[in-house]
Amino acid sequence: MGVDLKMRIVFQRLSALTRCVFLFLLIPIITARAAQAAEMDLTLRTRDPATGKIVLATEKVDPKHVGVIAVDVWNFHWCKTATMRVDAIVPRMNKALDAARALGMTVMLCPSDVVDNYVGYPQREAIFALPKVAVPTVENVTCPPVPDAGGCACGRERCAVNYGWDGMHPALRIAEADLMPDTQAEVYAICQQRGITHLIYVGFHTQVCLLGKPMGLKAMKSAGLRCVLARDMTDAHPGYDPSRNFTPDLNTEQVVEHFEKYLAPTISFQDELTRMGKWDSSWVVDPVRISPWGTPMRPHLFEEPITVTLAAPLQPDAEIRYTLDGTKPTSGSALYTKPLVFSTSTALRVAAFRGGRAVCLESEGSFARMGPVPSLPDVYIGDLKPVRNVGFGHTYGSAVRYSGNTQPPQKDKSNLGRDLKINRQVYQHGIGVHAPCELIYEVKPDYKRFVALAGADENLVSISNGSNLAKYPSVVFKVFVDGREAAASPVMRILSQAWRFDVEIPDGAKMLGLVVMDAGDGSREDFADWANAGFIVKR
Numbered sequence: 094m095g096v097d098l099k100m101r102i103v104f105q106r107l108s109a110l111t112r113c114v115f116l117f118l119l120i121p122i123i124t125a126r127a128a129q130a131a132e133m134d135l136t137l138r139t140r141d142p143a144t145g146k147i148v149l150a151t152e153k154v155d156p157k158h159v160g161v162i163a164v165d166v167w168n169f170h171w172c173k174t175a176t177m178r179v180d181a182i183v184p185r186m187n188k189a190l191d192a193a194r195a196l197g198m199t200v201m202l203c204p205s206d207v208v209d210n211y212v213g214y215p216q217r218e219a220i221f222a223l224p225k226v227a228v229p230t231v232e233n234v235t236c237p238p239v240p241d242a243g244g245c246a247c248g249r250e251r252c253a254v255n256y257g258w259d260g261m262h263p264a265l266r267i268a269e270a271d272l273m274p275d276t277q278a279e280v281y282a283i284c285q286q287r288g289i290t291h292l293i294y295v296g297f298h299t300q301v302c303l304l305g306k307p308m309g310l311k312a313m314k315s316a317g318l319r320c321v322l323a324r325d326m327t328d329a330h331p332g333y334d335p336s337r338n339f340t341p342d343l344n345t346e347q348v349v350e351h352f353e354k355y356l357a358p359t360i361s362f363q364d365e366l367t368r369m370g371k372w373d374s375s376w377v378v379d380p381v382r383i384s385p386w387g388t389p390m391r392p393h394l395f396e397e398p399i400t401v402t403l404a405a406p407l408q409p410d411a412e413i414r415y416t417l418d419g420t421k422p423t424s425g426s427a428l429y430t431k432p433l434v435f436s437t438s439t440a441l442r443v444a445a446f447r448g449g450r451a452v453c454l455e456s457e458g459s460f461a462r463m464g465p466v467p468s469l470p471d472v473y474i475g476d477l478k479p480v481r482n483v484g485f486g487h488t489y490g491s492a493v494r495y496s497g498n499t500q501p502p503q504k505d506k507s508n509l510g511r512d513l514k515i516n517r518q519v520y521q522h523g524i525g526v527h528a529p530c531e532l533i534y535e536v537k538p539d540y541k542r543f544v545a546l547a548g549a550d551e552n553l554v555s556i557s558n559g560s561n562l563a564k565y566p567s568v569v570f571k572v573f574v575d576g577r578e579a580a581a582s583p584v585m586r587i588l589s590q591a592w593r594f595d596v597e598i599p600d601g602a603k604m605l606g607l608v609v610m611d612a613g614d615g616s617r618e619d620f621a622d623w624a625n626a627g628f629i630v631k632r
């Protein structure tokens with residue numbers, strides 16, 4: 094028996110007076126329901142194209158007629174700073190999408206390039222049952238060229254393009270009732286079916302995928318939907334040039350301004366939800382942003398001193414405080430007043446406070462300064478026979494059954510028999526391995542130094558530009574002398590510079606071990622090269 098039927102029977106059994114009291118009691122509940130379905134008063138911001146002057150307008154809309162489209166909230170970007178900036182926005186995006194769902198909006202998650210990794214998700218499968226609807230062209234959407242700073246916000250040590258992502262950000266919540274459309278026609282069909290008139294865009298990067306993808310703002314505006322950009326839940330395709338005070342946040346501001354002049358009004362999603370009682374101003378959701386944003390798992394490698402900028406653009410009155418000694422930043426730590434210059438390897442921890450209270454999540458930056466490029470060795474390790482040689486596989490007796498497509502260490506070749514390749518450079522001499530791997534060599538009395546260039550092998554980028562895989566290689570190289578760690582690299586990733594080893598061998602040393610480990614995140618695609626590796630002898 095349905096709940097409604099049960100209620101009707103109970104209602105019929107009540108006396109007239111009791112019925113009146115019952116209805117009277119129901120009124121507040123009915124009113125509360127009506128309040129929940131209240132219209133939103135969107136505060137839309139546009140700009141005069143000629144003067145840039147801000148124009149504010151309000152527009153009423155029922156949340157049930159609003160869709161929120163999250164474009165390309167990926168788990169990886171070829172630029173490490175861009176990846177971390179997505180990481181920084183996901184916590185507030187989760188809060189906003191939860192509130193949107195609670196208000197009755199339709200949430201659409203659109204990972205475009207990697208949408209096919211979501212087959213079998215009900216949010217994706219539901220798309221294939223949508224009725225086919227012809228999409229009208231209501232408007233030809235054009236604008237002057239959108240500023241694009243290039244996509245890497247690491248400054249001088251620029252990241253290289255690859256298609257390494259394989260899914261949406263792991264922290265982005267996917268709710269049961271969400272949908273995953275991928276084309277203009279799919280989004281249009283959803284809008285028709287649900288009476289959606291307004292689309293709020295969140296996601297990345299503002300002037301590239303959010304604007305131009307098939308389900309992006311341009312396509313849906315052209316189909317006649319009222320499209321709005323949430324300026325506090327997006328980031329522009331970034332750039333960073335501290336010499337002219339050009340920061341990724343200034344870049345986003347400029348791109349948002351372009352949207353406001355030529356493309357679409359913007360809202361502060363946080364402000365809209367605050368007005369609807371769905372955002373609590375005491376929430377701490379924004380980490381302080383760091384440029385360039387090296388992390389322990391993807392450090393920023395550099396040779397010459399670097400300029401590091403900190404920002405909390407969504408917490409404008411916050412005091413940014415930092416430490417360089419590994420301790421937790423507090424409201425009493427050093428106050429950030431201007432960009433920092435690092436000339437040695439540095440572990441940065443940063444947070445932000447207002448009136449002594451933390452208003453930002455803590456963030457960390459990892460910066461590793463490389464030594465000079467070492468000389469070429471006199472004796473290449475490829476010409477020596479290791480006394481121990483173990484790798485990724487099951488060992489039975491003393492033989493390793495190498496796993497999957499990995500092989501024993503290869504002389505002068507990558508582990509899969511191709512060129513040794515690190516940071517777009519091919520090396521003639523070295524050893525190609527797969528982590529975990531250890532090679533131990535006997536030290537001859539005249540060996541004075543061990544030298545090498547070490548990095549993640551780059552061959553997988555030559556296939557579909559590293560599609561879905563370039564995020565995986567992450568290795569740590571270590572050199573042991575007689576069982577003691579003598580040198581180690583930071584975590585090495587694909588398309589980063591090779592780490593430079595130049596290790597003095599003490600008199601009387603007997604064994605030198607070359608180790609490659611995974612970086613604590615499993616060893617998938619952990620192909621690694623010891624290039625130009627070997628010994629410099631005493632003269």
Ligand SMILES: [Zn+2]
Binds near residue numbers: 173251252
């Ligand atoms: Zn970068």
